[in-house]
Amino acid sequence: MASKDNVFVVLSLSGGNDGLNTVIPYTNGLYRDYRPTLGIPADQVIPLNDTLGLNPTMAPLKQFWDAGKLAIFLGIGYPHPSYSHFRSMDIWHTCEPVKVGTEGWLGQAMKAIDPQAENVLTGVNYGRGLPRALAKEGVPVASVGNLDTYGLLTGIEGQDQRMQALDVFAKMYGPTIGRDYALSYIRRTGTDALKGADILATAPSKYTSKVTYSNTSVGQYMKNIAQTHLANFGTRILYTTSPYNGFDTHANEAAAHAKLWADVSETVTTFFDDLRDHQASDNVTLFMFSEFGRRISDNGSGTDHGAASVAFAVGEHVKGGLYGEYPSLEPSKQEEGGNLKYSMDFRSVYSTILEDWLGLAPEPIVGGNFERVRFLH
Amino acid sequence: MANQEDIALMEHLLRRAGFGASRAQIEAKAAQGYNTAVEELLDPTAQPALEEDIVLRYNPVYNHSANIQTNVQQWVYSMINNPRQLQEKMSLFWHMIFCAGHSKIDSGEEMVRMIGMFREHGMGNFRDLLMRLSTSPAMMYYLDNTESHKVAVNENYGRELLELFSLGVGRDEAFNYTEDDVKACARAFTGWNNAPAYPPFPHGRSPWEFRYDPADHDESEKTFLGETGRWNGEDIVNLICKQPATARFLSRHLYNFFVADEVPVPSWRQTPPKDLAAIKAMEKAYFDSGYDIKAMLRVLLTSDFFKAPSVRYARVKNPAEMVVSILRMTGDHCGEVKPGLFDISEEPKFMGMDLMNPPTVEGWHTGHEWIDSGTLVERINFAAEYLGRTDLPGVQDMIDRLMARGQSLSAEAFVEGCSDMVGCLNMSEDTRRELVTYAQRGGALRHGTAAERAEFTRRCSEMFQMLAATGEFQFC
Numbered sequence: 073m074a075s076k077d078n079v080f081v082v083l084s085l086s087g088g089n090d091g092l093n094t095v096i097p098y099t100n101g102l103y104r105d106y107r108p109t110l111g112i113p114a115d116q117v118i119p120l121n122d123t124l125g126l127n128p129t130m131a132p133l134k135q136f137w138d139a140g141k142l143a144i145f146l147g148i149g150y151p152h153p154s155y156s157h158f159r160s161m162d163i164w165h166t167c168e169p170v171k172v173g174t175e176g177w178l179g180q181a182m183k184a185i186d187p188q189a190e191n192v193l194t195g196v197n198y199g200r201g202l203p204r205a206l207a208k209e210g211v212p213v214a215s216v217g218n219l220d221t222y223g224l225l226t227g228i229e230g231q232d233q234r235m236q237a238l239d240v241f242a243k244m245y246g247p248t249i250g251r252d253y254a255l256s257y258i259r260r261t262g263t264d265a266l267k268g269a270d271i272l273a274t275a276p277s278k279y280t281s282k283v284t285y286s287n288t289s290v291g292q293y294m295k296n297i298a299q300t301h302l303a304n305f306g307t308r309i310l311y312t313t314s315p316y317n318g319f320d321t322h323a324n325e326a327a328a329h330a331k332l333w334a335d336v337s338e339t340v341t342t343f344f345d346d347l348r349d350h351q352a353s354d355n356v357t358l359f360m361f362s363e364f365g366r367r368i369s370d371n372g373s374g375t376d377h378g379a380a381s382v383a384f385a386v387g388e389h390v391k392g393g394l395y396g397e398y399p400s401l402e403p404s405k406q407e408e409g410g411n412l413k414y415s416m417d418f419r420s421v422y423s424t425i426l427e428d429w430l431g432l433a434p435e436p437i438v439g440g441n442f443e444r445v446r447f448l449h
Numbered sequence: 450m451a452n453q454e455d456i457a458l459m460e461h462l463l464r465r466a467g468f469g470a471s472r473a474q475i476e477a478k479a480a481q482g483y484n485t486a487v488e489e490l491l492d493p494t495a496q497p498a499l500e501e502d503i504v505l506r507y508n509p510v511y512n513h514s515a516n517i518q519t520n521v522q523q524w525v526y527s528m529i530n531n532p533r534q535l536q537e538k539m540s541l542f543w544h545m546i547f548c549a550g551h552s553k554i555d556s557g558e559e560m561v562r563m564i565g566m567f568r569e570h571g572m573g574n575f576r577d578l579l580m581r582l583s584t585s586p587a588m589m590y591y592l593d594n595t596e597s598h599k600v601a602v603n604e605n606y607g608r609e610l611l612e613l614f615s616l617g618v619g620r621d622e623a624f625n626y627t628e629d630d631v632k633a634c635a636r637a638f639t640g641w642n643n644a645p646a647y648p649p650f651p652h653g654r655s656p657w658e659f660r661y662d663p664a665d666h667d668e669s670e671k672t673f674l675g676e677t678g679r680w681n682g683e684d685i686v687n688l689i690c691k692q693p694a695t696a697r698f699l700s701r702h703l704y705n706f707f708v709a710d711e712v713p714v715p716s717w718r719q720t721p722p723k724d725l726a727a728i729k730a731m732e733k734a735y736f737d738s739g740y741d742i743k744a745m746l747r748v749l750l751t752s753d754f755f756k757a758p759s760v761r762y763a764r765v766k767n768p769a770e771m772v773v774s775i776l777r778m779t780g781d782h783c784g785e786v787k788p789g790l791f792d793i794s795e796e797p798k799f800m801g802m803d804l805m806n807p808p809t810v811e812g813w814h815t816g817h818e819w820i821d822s823g824t825l826v827e828r829i830n831f832a833a834e835y836l837g838r839t840d841l842p843g844v845q846d847m848i849d850r851l852m853a854r855g856q857s858l859s860a861e862a863f864v865e866g867c868s869d870m871v872g873c874l875n876m877s878e879d880t881r882r883e884l885v886t887y888a889q890r891g892g893a894l895r896h897g898t899a900a901e902r903a904e905f906t907r908r909c910s911e912m913f914q915m916l917a918a919t920g921e922f923q924f925c
Contacts, residue, residue, distance in 0.1 A: 225829065
């Protein structure tokens with residue numbers, strides 16, 4: 073049966089999600105003033121309380137809210153915000169807002185969870201190329217573009233030929249004693265990669281499900297995450313990113329943003345339905361964030377890069393509710409440049425996840441002692 | 450007719466001083482002789498320039514594009530197709546040292562301008578190159594010199610110029626400069642700024658422009674590396690260039706990039722060079738020629754320390770080398786502009802080298818640090834996919850050459866021949882043994898009848914793929 077170690081899943085919303093049109097201050101007159109084109113009419117918002125409500129396309133997430141399993145982090149960000157996608161995402165990945173960091177917070181978490189890298193699948197990323205959040209020297213992470221075809225030498229035609237080739241591969245990468253350092257290192261890495269791929273490849277065939285994920289990249293990768301979790305490989309960190317810069321809604325935001333959140337909301341629901349059907353949701357917490365929010369004023373069609381935004385946690389052990397304070401829209405209280413000023417440091421949320429969910433000391437990973445946001449029980 | 454060793458040496462030269470070549474090109478160059486090939490590489494104007502107008506005709510979007518992926522594509526196209534291969538390789542060399550990244554610059558056009566500057570001047574005079582770097586609007590912005598003022602000095606560029614771009618922290622265990630030198634350097638570069646940007650509307654973005662503001666320059670006296678004067682930035686560049694530390698730093702970088710993987714740059718103060726005599730030879734060329742980079746390259750490429758069998762395959766291919774050399778070997782995207790380049794230009798990123806966007810100003814960690822379990826899968830699968838495609842002209846040509854080696858090949862000769870074709874001559878005994886066993890399992894290797902030829906072709910592509918999957922193939 074499943075090891076009951078807690079599992080942490082991240083869905084990164086790449087591009088800068090418009091927090092103001094995600095969790096909407098629908099009774100605030102300033103919101104109406106700043107969003108003449110893109111403002112969501114109050115009667116369409118899904119109210120959470122008398123002042124805040126969800127974007128209408130997020131209806132599927134409301135059931136988590138009603139069940140007390142959706143935590144919403146308001147005004148999340150960090151000091152001296154960067155408006156560059158790459159830089160800001162790096163800051164979220166490495167917890168280094170001033171100097172440039174190269175080690176990811178989850179890479180460090182994996183190192184702490186499995187210092188000897190005994191399980192090559194402690195962390196798995198879905199999508200090609202490793203997000204820096206997962207990067208740490210000596211920490212093997214599988215980065216999977218397509219789970220159904222993932223593996224080494226996938227270009228070899230014919231199942232038998234490929235099996236033979238992989239057999240030779242294993243033998244070629246076996247001997248590592250007494251060689252020069254670089255080749256030994258590469259062979260050890262190749263052996264890890266093969267081991268990881270071999271194990272991962274069994275996930276789809278072990279999997280049966282009653283649900284159908286949407287046929288989008290987010291839907292399919294979240295399905296892969298469910299498959300990996302349900303296969304009991306001992307994976308603790310699962311990560312995926314929505315299509316690159318998809319949330320970068322400079323233009324035509326009304327249609328695009330609605331579509332993105334409809335997909336994410338539906339997928340999150342499907343994902344938890346799937347895990348619950350398999351009695352495997354109890355040890356999973358999902359976190360969703362974006363590198364920044366967007367400008368308070370719309371530009372007539374979309375919104376430009378901004379600062380503070382919202383983030384979400386969903387799970388059986390999440391204490392539902394609103395955390396932090398919604399940033400003020402008053403001109404005098406805005407971040408320079410017409411943006412929302414952060415009221416909660418993302419490293420507070422990270423610290424809580426590390427401490428309360430993964431059982432790790434957060435300080436060395438996030439680089440300091442940040443006030444905890446006790447949203448887990 | 451070139452012999453095996455001539456071919457192996459030419460392959461080594463073209464892998465290091467360029468992005469590799471097809472087997473046919475390697476043999477043709479080997480027949481002309483090593484020194485001819487070196488001189489051709491060193492004299493880019495002897496080769497036709499890349500026909501950029503053709504690229505722009507097919508991809509009008511490349512022209513002045515702000516988008517970063519478009520500009521990376523343009524560069525990758527150039528790596529594959531520029532006949533002036535050493536010049537192209539030097540643009541990558543300088544990009545890996547003079548790091549500036551799109552993450553901050555946020556303009557593909559400025560990034561491609563900077564790469565163009567490296568391409569055009571990267572084999573010229575080092576003093577000239579440092580001046581161009583110090584007046585590059587992208588670099589001034591990237592390292593915050595635009596925020597450095599007479600009354601409020603920002604030391605970022607001043608420091609990195611010394612630490613990462615010229616002197617290095619130290620050598621022979623000593624330090625090359627002090628914190629006071631950093632401060633003096635930064636003060637000398639106050640006023641080196643960019644002109645205010647034009648608003649992008651209605652004509653779109655305009656190129657950035659460097660502008661020196663004498664009113665914002667700290668004219669007071671400064672002591673830098675023991676010399677006192679009212680130094681301005683140009684004086685600092687002159688003082689830097691005459692330092693033995695600069696010659697050492699450049700020589701070690703050239704050695705690391707062209708000859709053999711060195712320890713990481715931050716360890717250079719305490720760790721002596723792998724080959725001190727080689728470094729000294731390049732240092733001498735640097736001073737004898739008045740800081741001419743090409744003179745250093747000539748010493749490097751013609752020296753025994755470069756040709757020695759012991760340094761062949763002593764470097765881990767960086768991702769750009771891996772991707773581009775496979776395309777040049779197999780002949781895909783060579784001499785033609787066609788769809789699919791976008792996906793190819795994303796590959797180095799999947800392998801850990803996001804071109805035009807190095808992780809920090811310190812650049813990428815090279816050598817075995819290119820490899821992790823994710824990037825290794827990407828490297829192997831990319832190389833194996835292309836080498837398995839018998840429709841590609843380079844692959845077909847390698848198979849034809851193998852057929853020409855005899856009516857029937859033994860498993861040993863077959864493995865030997867295939868590894869020779871894909872330029873994997875560093876195979877260890879245990880790898881060779883596994884591949885020979887694998888080849889034996891398939892039975893006789895003949896190509897008399899049409900059916901035998903089809904099977905021979907299939908088995909060649911299979912063996913090429915296995916070779917691409919070896920640990921040894923990760924080296925160049």
